[in-house]
Structure formats: C-alpha cells, structure tokens
Amino acid sequence: MTTEYWRWKEYNWKDPDIDWKEARNITVGVDVGSVSSQAVVMTDGELFAYSNMRTGSDSPESAENALNWALEDTGLTLDDIHYAVGTGYGRINVPFADRAITEIACHGRGANYMYGPTVRTILDMGGQDCKVIQVDEKGKVQEFLMNDKCAAGTGRGMEVFADLLEIPIEEIGELSFQIEEEPEPVSSTCVIFAKTEATGLLRQGWPKNDVLAAYCSAMALRVVALIERVGVEEDFAITGGIAKNAGVVQRLTKQLGLVALEPKHDTQIAGALGGALFAQTLAVKEGRVSA
C-alpha cells in the first residue's frame, strides 16, 4: 500500500485529575467539520476530555464516533450528559444534540477560553474554510468573515500538498525552514494547480524544502488578504489544524507584523470547546441543572 502522507494522527485525551462524578454540570460540544470532527466534554466549566478524528462520509456517525472516543475509559455515558451542542458543517446532523450553534459563535467562545479574555481577533484555518472572527472580552462575536468557496489556504489544501511532495503533513512546517534563502511564494495557492506548479519547480531543480517554503508562504499571503478585510485587533490567535504548522503561522504573523498567542490546548478543538461552553450556560438556563 502506498503511504498516505496527508493522514494526520487521530487521538483522544482526558484530564486524569478530574472526577466527573463530583461534577454538577456535564456538557458536550461536538464539531462536525468538513475534514475533521471533535468532541469536547466539560465538567463544571473545566475541560475534562476530548477527541479529534477525521470526518467520515456520514455526519451523524462521525458525531457519534467522536463522542464515543472522547468518553472512552472515562466511565461517562451519554445519559450522564446534561446538555449537548452541535456545531460545524454537520451541526444539524448531530443526533444527540439539544441545540445547534454556528461554528462562528462557538469558535469565538472557545478561543476566549483557550487564549484568555484578551484575544480579539481569531483566525480559524479549518479543513475546507477559513474564518476571521473578532470577539469582545467575553468571546462574543463582533464581526466575522468566512471564505469557504475556495480550498486555497485550508487544511485540505495542505493535505493535498503533503501527498504531492510525499512528506508527512506534521513535518511540513519544520522542513519549510530548512532552506538557504526564503523563496518567492508560489503564484497560485489553488489546490488543483498546486501539482502543476510544484512539479514544475522540482523539475527546475528546486529542493523539496524550498517548494514547501514557497507554498507555506503563499498560503500565508492569501490569508493575510482575508484578515485585512476585517482588520486585526490584538491579541491575535490562530485556531484549526493549520495553527499547528509553524511554516504557515510564522510567515503569516511576520507579514502581519504581530505575534500569535500560544495555545493552551489543541487548536483543533476550539469549535467543539465553544459548543461545550455554550452548553454549560444553556444547561443552567433551561433548568437541566441547578445554578
């Protein structure tokens, strides 16, 4: 079988120091995205467990798989959960959700928790879209812009590129700095034309790492244009899978002339985390748990 370089690792995590049996308010947020799905479990406002997996062809099944994996070995079952919020592209197809909330609002709230109340501008580089969100000190959205018409500058674009150059996706960022001189960005970030351009450059004798650098840089440039349409107010933070790619992040922040906040948790869970936080409030508001 040929190696699939784009296949990022799926995983789950739980906080061993939290005993959920003592918690009064247990909620879950499930973010069914176009490429990946996450489930986050919160107990009394604390992050307790999460999972991150690839989305399958069936949205309800992806939501259930993500939840089951987050609950694995915790002793918790769906019956113990007071409130569930679905978010992301597949949010209306989450069978166990009590409410669906857009990923824009969830990302705002999730980033506020992950990065603290000083975060004002969030760039979410998702699997098949790119969002710029401005929030207030409570994580409430003040302005947003989403681009999901074009795959350039998205996680899926990077996955395709990983396969093209036969480099594991997690290594792209680091390798893109192992170069003698920063190359010009590639002219097209189009996922379809990436192959033509990348193979063209390799044929001209470019080292692979230089091609990676040129692509990371082009992706950063493209996203900068979107961010500038909304404007950047600091503090600035990046969520989503591409936030883990230093090759894009460092070039992006350099072009913007600012630094991005260091994430306290996995950047891919921001949406689901926001969903679980909304669920914490809604569980009290709707009388599922006492205030």
Added chain:
Amino acid sequence: MKANYGYHDGSGDFFITIDSNLCTGCVECISACPADVLEMITDDYDDVVAAVKEEHRKKIKYSCAECKPVDEQPPLPCVSACEPGAIIHSW
C-alpha cells in the same frame, strides 16, 4: 455583530456586510431585493436580523449582478431601503 457574507476568489472580494447592531429587523431590505437574496434569521445571540440566504453566499457576485450594471452605479435597492444603514456591499 457585523456579518460578512460572501467570498473571496481569484476574481476579487464579494461580501455583503450586515451589522446586526444597526439592523432593526424592519424587513424593508427583503422586499426591496429583486433577486430574493436576503432573509430574516435568529442569530446565535437570539437577535432577529437580516442575513444573506445560504444558497446565495457562494454566488453573490452573480445573484447581485442585475443591480450592478457595469456602465453605471445606481443606488442599490437593499442599501437604499435600509434606513439605519446596516447593509454594505464590498464591490
């Protein structure tokens, strides 16, 4: 909240911005739009506001084309109908 509906692609930026802090929910813009692009929604913060319909968000350049002839720039019906000035087009 300012919601930017639309997209950015190789041919440019095409966004309609609707400011929910200004929108009063009067629905004037909805009847003014000849292409039936707008609708009222209840957003995530339970505000009832105007929004661009989902099915128009990725083709807004074409949906709005009849109000934007290339040789002249007449006032846009949705923008003119909106008393508080909550609607802005980027192109």
